Amino acid sequence: MQNGNKKIIINDLEYADDIVLTNNGLDNATKKFKEIVKLSKKFAGLNINFDKTKCMQINKGTWKISKTTEDDCNKMNWKNICQDCKRAMPGFLNLLIHKKRWCQKTKNTRSRIGTLADKLVKKEKKKQIMNRLPKIQVNKKEIENVYEYIYLGTLFTADADQDADIENRIKKK
Numbered sequence: 001m002q003n004g005n006k007k008i009i010i011n012d013l014e015y016a017d018d019i020v021l022t023n024n025g026l027d028n029a030t031k032k033f034k035e036i037v038k039l040s041k042k043f044a045g046l047n048i049n050f051d052k053t054k055c056m057q058i059n060k061g062t063w064k065i066s067k068t069t070e071d072d073c074n075k076m077n078w079k080n081i082c083q084d085c086k087r088a089m090p091g092f093l094n095l096l097i098h099k100k101r102w103c104q105k106t107k108n109t110r111s112r113i114g115t116l117a118d119k120l121v122k123k124e125k126k127k128q129i130m131n132r133l134p135k136i137q138v139n140k141k142e143i144e145n146v147y148e149y150i151y152l153g154t155l156f157t158a159d160a161d162q163d164a165d166i167e168n169r170i171k172k173k
């Protein structure tokens with residue numbers, strides 16, 4: 001794209017109306033996105049949908065998500081509380097299963113790892129990390145930072161790890 005003597009180069013993966021733009025650093029991404037917003041409007045009369053646009057800041061080896069604790073679960077404000085052990089459960093059905101299978105019979109020894117509660121806590125932790133990161137800002141509007149994004153069936157994650165994608169593919173089969 002060219003605007004006067006300013007030229008921007010886009011390294012892109014393109015499919016239909018879904019485009020992934022890769023950039024080195026948030027400043028470059030902001031600059032490029034700003035130009036795209038301006039030029040799309042100027043040359044095609046198109047407005048970029050800010051709500052549908054997401055930013056993923058890939059950082060290999062960072063964003064370590066700590067193990068889910070009971071404290072984490074309590075912070076989630078789940079309304080389904082087991083009256084016997086005071087554990088909070090994400091859904092009513094989870095509470096029923098917990099009561100029948102885990103709380104009474106096994107004296108509540110089942111860990112949270114791998115449960116729905118674990119998944120929801122991890123998701124929330126990722127969201128909080130992403131919210132704390134600096135954001136792309138254009139025309140006083142912000143682009144949401146996301147931890148994961150599915151593009152053409154591939155799950156990309158901000159830790160540049162392939163485990164999540166592989167897991168996702170296995171689940172689909």
Ligand SMILES: [Zn+2]
Pocket residue numbers: 082083084085086087098099103104108
């Ligand atoms: Zn219980």
